[in-house]
Amino acid sequence: MLLPFFEWCEATMLGRTIRESLWMFPILESIHLVGLCILGGALLVVDLRLLGVGLKDSTIAELDRQARPWLLLAVAVLLSTGVLLFLSEAIKCYYNTAFWVKITTLPFAILFTLAIKERFARTAVYTSAYSRWVGTVDLLLWFVVAAGGRWIGFS
């Protein structure tokens, strides 16, 4: 049912241009990875604090406030490069289990981070049972997204 949409993606001008270029895909992929590192840093600083480790001398809210712009920057870089990478190999993705694992987890990860974690961390001060739960779920969701993403290239 979705296949025609994936075929359409692959046939777009952007998709074709990237696919036919020798260096565009690798460069986009590299930038995607740099974005992943920034995302990792911005998530970890806050999530580790939610778990009660790492930068324990600061409040959760303080770390969250400072990390948020970098988190949003990383998500913007990852989404824009990710869409371009996808367009260039949409049909391969359609038949790729790792892609489906990643792409179905991604909306949950984004929603969880922006709606549940950010809302809580904005005003949270100390570690609690709830903060530990939020930090764990956030890290797990993004772990699946990142690991699934890496695995697209292996299958």
Add this chain to the structure above:
Amino acid sequence: MIRSFLEWLGTTPWSVGLLESLWVWPLLESTHVLSITLFVGTAMMMDLRLMGATFGGVRASDFTSRLLPWTRGGFVVMVVTGLLVFYSNPVRYYNNVFFRVKILLMVIAGLNVWLFHSGIHKRIAEWDHEASPPRAVRLAGAVSIVAWMLIVISGRLIAYNWFDCELQPQPGWVNWASGCVLAAE
């Protein structure tokens, strides 16, 4: 001499086994990438703090003490998995120009850490609370963040070696930079 050692290394059973493995190699590579996210990610946050770009309300020493065990843990896993990936195909990486650029950048990043620690870091008590630390500190942070971004990029490009020794002809300087051993014509 390095090359003949690496040629021998590549024929050892574990090296061949790694390269041909269906699961171990991808798992190694994935662990490498995820540990990079941990190491480079937390290191970048530390660099941004040193640059005075963010986390102004958090003491710099919090990053170099409380966050550091995590950064260090990521570093260890990253280096071990990286060495194993190298071990799976030593000559191929040795003659890969992106791998060489990556190593060079890692040396620069390492020197930067050493200079930072033997210099301005000794007086951290003086600038620990400053949202915008002294110029030398900001410079160390900037060198680190740029170096690690380029290391990640060159690392990713290793897999797309456009300058592979087996893809001849290449310009002379490319073969020189990759250390290609060309068959006599």
